[in-house]
Amino acid sequence: MDKVIIAKEISLSYSNNETIINKANISIDSGSFVFITGASGSGKSTLLKSFYGALRPHQGSLIVGGVELKKVSAKKLNFLRRHIGIVFQDYKLVKEWTIEKNIMLPLIINGYDKSVTKAQVDTLLKHVRLKHQLGKYPRELSGGEQQRVAMARALAHNPIMILADEPTGNLDDYSSQLIWNLLEGAHAQLKTTVIVVTHHIPASFNVDYKHFHIEYGSINAVN
């Protein structure tokens, strides 16, 4: 099976040089559904950052979508990122843009047609039950609503891989279920690789998934 991510002996740290991930290995099959768990501060978000090239490993080799990220050019990285959909733990919505424009962002970057863009945003807003909020700005939305906007944005351009950092962290059971359904849908219909960082793997989850656990700087396969 094709691997969308192959990490060999990667070490990750921030500028203060404290090693967060230490010579860890992980490989992820293309089209698979993956959960990553671990205690708070164990390095889950840090690992995701390395997957989208925001944090370069200072050791080992990290290949994402066939691109070695340790020494990737800005141009290549941009190209790779255009095929990834990210839900950030802190959402990272553009404050001065409406909800609608925020969701449009990946579509604009990928050069989609205006009419396609409009239709796609419409569908997504319906899916995350925010149709009535499209003209509002992020600060006018609740935390959970902002999280759903971030989810819609990550799905907008039908990426080949979705990286979601605690996408249900702020949501009630009903809204959480919406998110899981969306991720399952993308996985089932578009063969999107889905990587989710979470504290709770939903009990009633009927997709074949891989589970990794981060502890003491290493990544361990649970199943």
Add this chain to the structure above:
Amino acid sequence: MRSIKNHLSLVIALLSILFSMQIFIIVDRSLEAYKENLVSNYSVIIVSQKRLIRDEILGINTIISDMKELEPNNVVERLNSGMDKKNIEFLKLTLPKFYKLSLAHYPTPREIERLTRDLMNNPLIVKVENFSHMHDITYKLLLLFKAVVSVFAISIFIVTSLLIFKELKIWQFKHTERMNIMGLFGAPVWLRSAVLFRLAIVDALISSGLAFGLFDYLSSNLFILEQFLNIGISVVIFNPIDDFILLLSVSLALSILLASLIVLGHKEEV
């Protein structure tokens, strides 16, 4: 409302820069006009035993723009006030030819000195009266005025630099987040900075438009025109084509420079 607030800070900074720049231009123009006023009232008188040829004298020093012969009696009368008694006696005795030289521009003391020397080198010329004492006083005043204007210009430069620098910080803060997010979704640099450059250009257009309106109004303001008339000079306060082009290019250059600095200084944060 939101969009107005977005533009306001840079527009105000740019407008104040354009305003001080145009004021400086007006002051500089007044100074030039005043100098022209002075040069038309200033002349050098030369005395010679024989008739002089105009073209020959004009060839002595490039600063000489014209030469006119004076009626001897007129000359003696006119010089009575500003000249030594001894010289007047001398003039009356010899009754030579008098010529008035006009100058191309208001001379510096050194230029007067040079001119006097050059003229005296001509064997036909026996006397050069340059009124250097009176000239010195006005020239010193002019220098003082120029110094004041330069101090004014330098302080404006410092203040506006601080303004621009502060604006740069604000912009960096305001735009980095969005540029960062766009980068995380793979937007190329030009797209990330497109909003910034559009804003910069729009703000430059708005502020030069406002400056145009302001100075267009001022240049037809009767009170201001009267002030210039009182000094006895006529100054173009605002040339709607040349000056506007200058205002526009300065504000465009500044805001584009500002935006480029931000784009170049932008680094993805982790």
